[in-house]
Structures are given as structure tokens and as C-alpha cells.
Amino acid sequence: MTPPSDPIMLFSWVNTMLRDRYVNLDTLCDDMDIDRKELERKLASVGFQYQEAINQFR
16 A cells, blocks of 8 residues: 555545554555654644654654
8 A cells, every 4th residue: 555645645545554554654654664753744734743642644
């Protein structure tokens, strides 16, 4: 499964994956071979930051 390239769609996709399949962002990135820093940079470009306590981007 390839993550969407559009940052807003990516936001929704990542949060769904975190809610339904992964206990944290590191596990998602490791399992899907995604560069965590790049993912966080892309989502930060549209105002979202990873919130570890709730395991979501907000």
C-alpha cells in the first residue's frame, strides 16, 4: 500500500493507519519503509504535528 502524495490525503491516511493498525509512528514507518522525517516534514508543511500521547497527527 502506497501512501498518498497529497498532504491532506496523507494526513487522513496516516491517522487511519495509526488508529487501525499501528501502535506508534515508528512502527508504521518501519513496517511500510517510510522515512519518518520526510513524512513529518510533509505533514508539517500543511500544519500537522505528530502527537505521541494520542498516536495521531493534529
